[in-house]
Amino acid sequence: MTQLPLPPLELRELVGPTDPSYFENATGEPIYAGLPTEQWRSYLDFGCGCGRSARRLLQQTPRPERYVGFDLHAGMVRWCQENLATDGFEFHHHDVYNPGFNPDPHKPWVQPFPVADRTVSIIEAWSVFTHLLEAQAEHYLDEVARVLTDDGLLIGTVFVFDKAAFPFMQDSQNTLYINETDPTNAVVFDRGWLSNGLTERGLELVHVEPPAIRGYHHQVRIGRVGQGRTAVDWPADDAPYGRLAPPLVRAGAERIGLDDHVPEAAEVHVRAPMPPTDLLLPQYDAAQARVAELEGEVATLRTRVRKLRKRVRRLEAEPGAERLEQRVGESVSDGAVR
Ligand SMILES: C[S@@+](CC[C@H](N)C(=O)[O-])C[C@H]1O[C@@H](n2cnc3c(N)ncnc32)[C@H](O)[C@@H]1O
Known part of the structure; x- marks a missing residue:
């Protein structure tokens, strides 16, 4: 393949680190180690952003036979469709509500994954469950259980905490939000709640890497129960303290990649509080x-x-x-x- 285009800076800024090396796979090695060749049959990239993983997968051997990337940000999806869609690689706009990236409150909060039951051997959800409200996470865990093949794996990241250290939380409260104007900014799940949610869906944690900075995301692999894998528990988080804050969404971010106008960094602002009616609007x-x-x-x-x-x-x-x-x-x- 000829040189792959790099997403423009204003799109890279929407998903995290902007350094081009983050979007590169110079060695051509599989982007996740330790997987058998047949695992790469069918790849679903949940929250594909501006194609960071797709771009790296296009450079790896073996390349996934089928790749479906989808994201709620229309501009990033459009860029991927115009620049990375190729044999077996497709991208879709997942048209669900998000306060910063898809802010029409009449949109649904969840949609099904755009693939059939039991057809996906790898689901990637990198820095995505870290932005889902509890009810959305429940829905998307159902979707994971629906679409994974028997040998399929979800590879992704989550922020977790131990509710045992939060005695004031009700049985029904299992999630922490750091941003009251945009709760999707960063979402932290009780790890017991998450483990139970997996069990209820016939899933299990099969690999966990603790964070490199204390409290930052755990890298997880999740598979179906009964596939001969060994279930693992949450490891202790003894990492050194540090700081790595998710980007704040700039005003007009939903138009980036669709309009010529790119909001200046100076326009970055904290959104007006999201009124509770936004959450309840569909009802x-x-x-x-x-x-x-x-x-x-x-x-x-x-x-x-x-x-x-x-x-x-x-x-x-x-x-x-x-x-x-x-x-x-x-x-x-x-x-x-x-
Ligand atoms: C931090 S970025 C990570 C992007 C990409 N996974 C990567 O590693 O480069 C999170 C992405 O998830 C997308 N996202 C968040 N919630 C989503 C949802 N409910 N459905 C689809 N995409 C979602 C965001 O639009 C954003 O592109």
């Missing part, structure tokens, strides 16, 4: 639609009642109505209808 819209439907039904019933009253009045006014009423009364008290 609110559905409730409004139901109210309108019920109001329609009430109006129809009112019209019918009005018409029936009119009929009753007309019947009452007819000659002989009094005698008829008397006879109906007698029939009812006799217990017989004549």
